[in-house]
Amino acid sequence: MRLSIGNLVIKFNDNPFLGPIEAVFDSGCLNLIVGRSGCGKSTLLKLIAGFHKDFTGAVSLDEDYFEPEGNVALAFQNPESLFFNSSVFEEIAYSLSVSGDNKDSIKNHTESWMKKWGLDPELYSNKYPYKLSGGEKRRVALAACTILSPKIILLDEPLAGLDRVGQSDLAEIIYSLSQEHIVIVVTHEPELLMQKDSRILYLNDKDTAQYSSSEFLSKAVIDNDFYPLPEWYSSTLRSYAQFYDLPMVNAEAVAEYLESYNNESASGN
Amino acid sequence: MILFDRVSFCYNANQETSFYLKEVSFSLNKGVINGLIGINGCGKSTIARLIVGLLKPTEGNINFKNDEGTPYYFSGMIFQNPDNQIVGTTIGDDIAFGLENLNLPTENIEQLVVKAASLFGFENMLDMEVSKLSGGQKQMLCIASVLALEPNWIVFDEPTSHLDPWARIEFWNIINFLVTQSNIGIIVISQLPEDINRFQHITVMDKGSICFNDSSEKFKMLNELPKGIDFPEGWKLERLLTKNK
Amino acid sequence: MNQQVGIKSVIRALSPITKGILCIGFILMFSIFCKMWLVAFNLNLFIILLCFYLKEDAIGLIVSLKRIWFLLLFVGLFQGFVGKSFDLFASLNAIFKIMGIYLTATLYTRISTQNELLYFWEICFKPLKLFGLSSNELALTMVIAIRFMPVFIDEIDRIRIAQIARGAKLTRNSIVSAINFMPLLIPILTQAIRRSEELADAMEVRGYVADRPRGRYKSYKLCGYDYLAFLVMFITLALLVWKMMS
Numbered sequence: 001m002r003l004s005i006g007n008l009v010i011k012f013n014d015n016p017f018l019g020p021i022e023a024v025f026d027s028g029c030l031n032l033i034v035g036r037s038g039c040g041k042s043t044l045l046k047l048i049a050g051f052h053k054d055f056t057g058a059v060s061l062d063e064d065y066f067e068p069e070g071n072v073a074l075a076f077q078n079p080e081s082l083f084f085n086s087s088v089f090e091e092i093a094y095s096l097s098v099s100g101d102n103k104d105s106i107k108n109h110t111e112s113w114m115k116k117w118g119l120d121p122e123l124y125s126n127k128y129p130y131k132l133s134g135g136e137k138r139r140v141a142l143a144a145c146t147i148l149s150p151k152i153i154l155l156d157e158p159l160a161g162l163d164r165v166g167q168s169d170l171a172e173i174i175y176s177l178s179q180e181h182i183v184i185v186v187t188h189e190p191e192l193l194m195q196k197d198s199r200i201l202y203l204n205d206k207d208t209a210q211y212s213s214s215e216f217l218s219k220a221v222i223d224n225d226f227y228p229l230p231e232w233y234s235s236t237l238r239s240y241a242q243f244y245d246l247p248m249v250n251a252e253a254v255a256e257y258l259e260s261y262n263n264e265s266a267s268g269n
Numbered sequence: 270m271i272l273f274d275r276v277s278f279c280y281n282a283n284q285e286t287s288f289y290l291k292e293v294s295f296s297l298n299k300g301v302i303n304g305l306i307g308i309n310g311c312g313k314s315t316i317a318r319l320i321v322g323l324l325k326p327t328e329g330n331i332n333f334k335n336d337e338g339t340p341y342y343f344s345g346m347i348f349q350n351p352d353n354q355i356v357g358t359t360i361g362d363d364i365a366f367g368l369e370n371l372n373l374p375t376e377n378i379e380q381l382v383v384k385a386a387s388l389f390g391f392e393n394m395l396d397m398e399v400s401k402l403s404g405g406q407k408q409m410l411c412i413a414s415v416l417a418l419e420p421n422w423i424v425f426d427e428p429t430s431h432l433d434p435w436a437r438i439e440f441w442n443i444i445n446f447l448v449t450q451s452n453i454g455i456i457v458i459s460q461l462p463e464d465i466n467r468f469q470h471i472t473v474m475d476k477g478s479i480c481f482n483d484s485s486e487k488f489k490m491l492n493e494l495p496k497g498i499d500f501p502e503g504w505k506l507e508r509l510l511t512k513n514k
Numbered sequence: 515m516n517q518q519v520g521i522k523s524v525i526r527a528l529s530p531i532t533k534g535i536l537c538i539g540f541i542l543m544f545s546i547f548c549k550m551w552l553v554a555f556n557l558n559l560f561i562i563l564l565c566f567y568l569k570e571d572a573i574g575l576i577v578s579l580k581r582i583w584f585l586l587l588f589v590g591l592f593q594g595f596v597g598k599s600f601d602l603f604a605s606l607n608a609i610f611k612i613m614g615i616y617l618t619a620t621l622y623t624r625i626s627t628q629n630e631l632l633y634f635w636e637i638c639f640k641p642l643k644l645f646g647l648s649s650n651e652l653a654l655t656m657v658i659a660i661r662f663m664p665v666f667i668d669e670i671d672r673i674r675i676a677q678i679a680r681g682a683k684l685t686r687n688s689i690v691s692a693i694n695f696m697p698l699l700i701p702i703l704t705q706a707i708r709r710s711e712e713l714a715d716a717m718e719v720r721g722y723v724a725d726r727p728r729g730r731y732k733s734y735k736l737c738g739y740d741y742l743a744f745l746v747m748f749i750t751l752a753l754l755v756w757k758m759m760s
Contacts, residue, residue, distance in 0.1 A: 037404045037433040051675045074679040082676055084700035094697070095681040134309050145680055161430050163308055163460045164499040188433050228434040230463050232503025251505035259513060321719050346719045353709050354716030358628050358661045365731035370721035373729045382731065396627070400664040418720065 001027040001062060001151060003048070003182050008057030010040055010047060017043075020057065023201045023210045027151075030175060030193055031184045034227060035203035041186040042076070044203070045154045048184070049074040061151070071150045077157040079141035080129070088114075088132075089125040092144045099148075110147065117143040117173055135166025139173070146177070153177060155185045159192055167192055190216075191229060191249035202227070217246040271297045271320060271422065271454065276329035278315055289315050292329065295472060295482045299422075299454040302444060304468030304485070306459065308497035311474040313458050317424045320456070321346045333421065344422035344454075345415035350431060351407035360386065360402075360410055361395030367418045385417035405436030412443060422454035423447070429464060441467055466501040473498060523625075524739055525568045530630035531637065532740040537622040539747045544614040547754040551603050554610035557750075561617050575620060582616055629732055632657055650728060658713070666706070673701045 002024055009019035018040040025031040033041050046052040048059065050068030059066045085091040093110040101109075111121040117139045124132075129140055138158070146153055158174060159167045171193050177183050187193060190200060200216040202209055211219065220227035221234045221241040233249050240246065240261065247257035278290040290312050297303045307313050318324040319331060321344045348354045357363030364385050368378045386392045389409045402410065408428065415423055425444075429437045444467070448455050457464065465471070471488045473481035473495050480495050481488065489504055528536075540561075544554065565572035579586075586609050594605030623631070632653050639649035677697040678684055684698055 035433075036435055046675065049675075049679060051678075072679065074676060076672055076676050079676070081705050082673060082680070082697070082701050083704075084697050098681040098683065145676070148681065161427075163497060164462055165497060225435075228438055230502065232466070232501070232506060236506065249502070251502045251509055254502075254506050255509035255513065258510065318715075323715055323718060343721070346716075348712055348716055350712065352665055353712040356658065356661065356713070356717060356720075358657060362629065362657070362731065366717075366722075367720035369728045369731055370723070370726075371729065372727050375730055375733045378729055378731045399661065414720070 001182050003059070003061050003066065003152060003184075005048075006058045006060075008047075008059070009055060010043055010052070011054040011056070014054065018203065018205065019055075019208070021201075021203070021208050023199075025152075025182050025184050025199070027182045028179060029197040029199060030178045030195055031182070031199050031201070032190045032193060033184065033186045033201045033203060034188070034190050037188075039203045039205065041203055042156055045074060045156055045184070045186060048072065048152065049154055070148070072152045072154060073146040073148060073150050074154045075142055075145040075156065075158065077160060079145055079158075080137040082141060082144070083129045083137075086128060087125065088119070088127050088129055088140050089121070091129050091140060092147055094144060095147050113143055113147050113149070116176075118169060119143065133166075135162050135169060138162060138166065138170060142170075150181070152182045152184070155183070157187060158185060159187065159189055191233070194248055196248065213248070214245040217249070218242070221246065270299065270334040272330075272332040272334060273316075273319075274330045274332060276319065276326045276331060278319060278324060278327050290319075290477045293477075293479055294329075295479050297454065297456060297470065297472070299452065300448065301455075301469035302448055302467060303454070303456045304459065304465060304471045305456055305474065306465060306471065306498060307474035307495070308460075312477040313474055314426060315477075316474065317346060317426055317456070317458060320344055320422065320424055343418055343420045344424065345418060345420040346424045346426065347408070347411050347415060347428055349427045351404065351411050354411055355399050355407060355414075358399060359395065360391050360397050360399065363399060363410055364391075364395075364414045364417050367414060371418075381417050385413045388416060389413050403436075404431055405433070405439060408432065408436070408440065409443070416453075420453060422456065425455070425457045425459075427459055428457065429459060429461060462499050462501040466503055523568050523570065525564075525570065526625045527737075527739065528625075528743055529734045529736050529740050530626060530633045531734065532736065532743050533622060533626055533630065534634035534638075536743060536747055537618055539751065540618040541615050543751060543754055544611050544618070547751070547758060549607075549758060551607035551610055553754065553757070554607055554614055558610055558614050558617060560750075561614070561621065565621065570621070570625070575617060575624075578620055579613065579616065582612070586612055628657075628660060630734070632660075633732070633734060648725060651724060662709070665709075669705060670698075670702055673705070674698055677701075 003026075004024045006022055007019075008021040010017045010021075021044070033044065035041050043052055047055055048068065049072045051074075061071075083091055085094060089110060090097075092114060093106050096106045096109060111125075114121050114124065119136070119139060124136075124140070129137065132140060142155070142158060155174065159170060162170065167189075174183060174185065174193065175195065185193060190198075194200070194213050194217075196213060198213045200211045200213060202211060202216070216227070217229070218241040220229045221237050224234060229249060233254065236254060236258070237246055244261070247253035273293050273295050275292045275294050276290060277292055280289060293316070305313050305316060315324065319326060323346075355363050356366045361382055364382045365378050368381055373381070382395065383392055386395060389412070391410070391413060399407070399410070408431070412423075429440060432440060444455060444457070447453050457468065459465070465485075468485050471481065471483065471485050472479060473488075475495055481491070489500075494500065525533075540557070543557065547553075562572050562576065564570075565575055589612055590605045590609040593608035594600045594602065596604065626634075635656065636649050636653035639647070639652045642649060642652070674684060680697070682697040683694055
């Protein structure tokens with residue numbers, strides 16, 4: 001599946017705010033959106049979900065005109081602020097209960113969806129959503145926002161405010177979701193979610209563009225103001241950035257990369 | 270210097286089972302970036318609230334040494350979400366809020382507001398509405414508003430979690446400036462491994478007690494990390510590279 | 515409130531007390547002392563000409579009247595048909611009265627900053643001390659309400675969109691029932707409580723103690739123009755009263 005946006009200009013009160021944006025979002029890989037706060041990232045998500053109507057340009061799904069109706073899941077920053085039920089099960093099943101399915105199918109569907117998000121139905125179903133830990137709350141909230149299992153899943157800052165363990169658990173779930181859905185994630189920490197095949201849409205009032213992860217990493221390592229990656233990464237890899245595909249932003253990948261590069265240059269001599 | 274001397278705290282004094290802190294003793298010094306880390310619910314924010322006086326210890330004492338020379342004692346706190354702690358509708362109003370609480374004369378307040386605003390380049394924007402500021406600017410305003418009160422210590426509660434990467438760099442520049450150029454003690458609470466990289470002194474909490482309190486060099490040497498704490502990736506890389514050599 | 519920030523003019527430089535009293539004074543004039551449509555018309559003309567003279571956005575002010583055109587029409591017709599036959603003058607009088615009150619209030623909010631509005635209200639609240647209410651705290655509560663208005667509007671919008679995306683039926687077309695709105699109401703309430711708790715902590719850390727005397731960042735003194743403005747108003751008022759008596 002492919003969602004593409006062409007010549008898209010986001011407007012506010014008929015005044016152009018950002019664009020033109022050209023981008024494609026595929027299922028099977030993670031699609032990230034980065035940029036300074038206030039640059040229009042969240043508005044772009046709202047636009048795709050059909051809540052921001054003030055724009056020009058085209059949004060299409062697999063070459064067809066895209067009508068956002070029931071085929072998009074949208075989770076904003078701090079999705080746990082949406083809780084209003086007294087149990088985890090009710091919270092997650094809410095979307096299904098509105099659509100009026102029968103009770104058994106709701107139960108089956110909800111429990112299998114909970115498992116997908118690492119929430120054991122027996123343990124969590126009857127818990128009070130507000131009493132969970134930060135990471136659990138976030139997973140419950142995102143499960144609740146995505147349970148209709150639509151083609152397109154839009155997440156705004158899903159990892160913000162979690163501790164390290166919570167972040168890496170969640171990053172894994174999000175990656176597995178991206179295999180069957182078009183997952184678009186707005187984030188300030190692309191390094192935690194990025195994979196070799198990820199696509200990064202860089203939003204900026206001057207040079208909006210979509211990059212592959214290696215293009216993005218080299219550009220960011222060379223020019224810190226383009227995107228400030230963690231300092232250790234930029235300083236270690238600055239001299240490699242112009243010539244080689246850079247590794248992902250974690251210690252193991254970088255160590256492996258440096259080692260293979262050094263071996264190569266040693267054998268070359 | 271802040272000295273915690275066998276400080277205990279529980280929210281309900283009658284129930285001994287509901288202890289949040291158990292006889293905690295440690296000290297923090299000025300002149301370095303003090304980091305306070307630990308998993309959710311370990312008692313970090315309780316410590317922060319005790320330092321700024323929002324909570325009072327049930328038992329034990331908190332002593333502030335070497336601050337006798339200052340005219341009055343005050344420690345400020347910057348909370349997680351800048352939006353929830355700005356009181357004034359304009360930049361000037363917000364900076365003035367704390368000064369108004371001190372019941373200073375108008376001329377003094379005006380001077381101090383301009384002085385604090387100029388630290389962040391706000392001096393010509395005093396009448397600007399707060400709602401027009403970006404997230405990073407809002408945080409700077411919060412810091413300016415606390416600095417206007419000339420605090421002895423400032424506690425930052427997860428200050429980087431709401432900022433974009435550019436604003437995070439700005440934030441750490443401000444912290445480095447405060448640590449080196451002022452006599453204000455700095456304590457930063459954070460869970461992000463990248464922030465741990467910036468700390469010079471690290472205090473780790475677990476279940477209401479201190480399990481590590483020393484320099485970051487010592488912390489870096491630890492072989493086994495407390496539960497839920499992760500090294501910055503940069504440190505991990507250093508380790509991997511030295512191991513492979 | 516649509517304030518134009520950064521414009522300087524004589525009328526804007528007036529003390530908030532003067533502005534407030536002028537506003538109340540003109541509203542009183544329109545509502546009580548205008549018995550003749552011509553008087554009301556002239557007062558309107560006076561306000562608009564004053565705007566032109568002081569380089570305020572007079573045209574914008576007139577255009578803003580379109581927001582209440584229906585009210586004006588309704589009041590005009592209603593007043594006109596009170597008697598046995600249509601009374602054009604009574605109708606015009608009512609229209610110009612409403613127009614005048616609207617213009618005065620709009621102009622007042624345009625030329626005052628939020629600070630000035632609050633300063634004046636705080637003074638108006640002073641008598642409430644007799645009932646044990648502190649005017650200072652009331653004013654601060656209003657500051658906070660105004661300060662958090664945009665934050666709350668954003669948040670309500672965000673929660674609404676997110677719950678609709680989850681399938682909640684919050685549109686106006688659906689049958690409105692309290693249960694339908696739970697997904698909106700409960701999150702808004704919990705968020706508001708969370709925010710206010712944090713705000714209370716932040717205020718306390720910055721040394722706020724209820725009922726303790728506080729200093730003032732901005733003070734406003736009366737100057738020459740203020741007295742002139744009072745003079746103009748009292749002359750107009752006196753003329754109106756004299757006209758009514760005779």
